[in-house]
Amino acid sequence: MNAILITFNKCAAIEDDYYMFASKPDDLDDLSEFTRIFYFDDQAPENKWRHLDIPYFSTICLCVVKSALGSQRKYAALSKNGDISYYWPGGQGTEKIVDAGLKKVAPMYGYLNSLKEIDGCLYACGGGGQIYVRDANQWHDIAGELRSPAPIIKPNHAINQFNIGDDIADIDGYSAKDLYAVGRNGIYHYNGHSWRLCQVFTDEIMMSVICASNGVIWTCGFNGTILRGNAASGFEAVSHYDDDMILTKMAFYRDHIYFASNEGLFLLDYTKEKSRLQKIDEIVECEDISVVGDTLLCIGSKSIYILDKHGWRELKHPDHT
Template sequence: MVVPIKFVNACAASDDIFIIATIPDGLPAGAEFTRLYYLNPSTEDVWHYRDWSNHQVVSVCLRREQSSVKRAGCALTGDGDVELANSVGQTYEKIADAGLASERALGDVTRIREIGSTLFVCGGSGQVYRRDDTGWTPIDDELVATGKNALELPQLNAPISNETLRQFTQTLRHLPNFNDIGGSDETDVYVCGNGGNLFYYDGTSWRKIEIDTDAILTAIHCVSSDEVWVVGQDGTVLFGNARTGFRNLGEFFPGGYIWSVRHFGGRVYLGTLHGLYTLDGSNVRLVSSGKLDGRAQIIALDSFSDTILWIATDRHAIRYDGSTFTFFEHPDNVNY
């Protein structure tokens, strides 16, 4: 029996390899399971996969090869379990402070990225971790403190008023719950999240970047230290950097979201649940080609170089070489 699968997150491991985290449809409530695919069109087994039972991956990224470090595909669960996998095998690590079951109990982590030559992870309640020689270290004291202070209700002898509760509820919308992290190197790092929260890390301390929106911010792409793209709720697109500030280029999809952003081939691509778009001046344009149309649910965009753009929908994958979109239908999702 063929069970359809849903794509959760994806990343480019090279111009020829696309790593995709998936879960099967109909997984029982409370159950956790991930099937990690390594799509490689140049091999006989195009959709090679490996299962990670009892774990639910929320994010994947590539750790690039360094002089003393082998290339590896990295997978992260919300509880802070990390898998590092390559041709040699798999190793597993735990971010001890992450997840609700940890001593800090700050909630799930959401995204893993390599910035410079270092792995970073971000998540709920202001969590940010950096992987160094001693393991995974939190670098988020200022951010977590901001969240905790915002959650403190006033100590009153009288019952709390409806207005106080309303203000408290509004505060919850602006907590630093982070959805993505990115940067050009270890001293040029950004995190973005709910309530228009955009923070910058210079390798020593954090500061909040003031922007003219309180939209939920979902994704970051740092092309360089000067060119940073941030997207999110209502189709918000921000452009700039921490030194000169960010401009809000528009809210292109009221009531909708941009879930991924990538600069490729001189264009900025925006992934939404109603198609792939390019930013065209002060407007956006739907990309239509074969299976790419206004019904395509784009969950991830990534590139290893400026030669190939990989695109993950919720069910299939597409490879774009700057002129041709090549569609890769997943065999378990033929009818989707």
């Protein structure tokens, strides 16, 4: 039987030799809601690849959940409509963030964008200013005044007459009382009670945020924008790339920050004050990146590349050989 070509869209590095990928078979049309999850285990004695299918599910984010759901590590796939599928050795489960996604009844807040474990808790964020945290049993809204449902448009009402909630692209933080979120309107900080906009000198849309261990917050987004700082001192621009490039995700790896973008994979040496973005020529396209231990995982729509102590290497998927 001929292999069915697939297109990768998300990845997660679980261990140095164990990876997770979200993909969609190419024989499905663009409107079909479907995810094929692949696992690659380099320690498996025989078949290193295995997969499972999630019908009616469009994965927007993958997350390795270390402790938020108990002592056993789990792997989570978040759909844009707020459905979450969890997997672990010997089991699986699903749940729904009730207000998320597109519904037939109001209020409607829109799609989700990101799922992340922060200080032993799971957080999710998305359109309409949605920000949620999961306790031991269920999800709770913590967006406060940021959350705003999509307006019900009536005849003769202009769209600019309505308050539309921010599209929160990503979230990170140090604790439940020290969180950062980024989106269309900039960078927000949460002190455990409320969110406030941080001082920034750009109107670019921000797509990704990382809270470094030294207390410096990094964020990136449209037109190659890279900012660093924190809520107390504000943020400064450190990028030197003025173009239509969109930096969609970033990850620390050794002494650099790597950036996924619509123009490929880039890196920035954050130890140097006037460092410039450098393109990784080996990577033609970069849909997503993930780091664990001594491994950086990078996917294109049809490719998988791994950077470790031995340098770059390509991991061939069996359906693409």
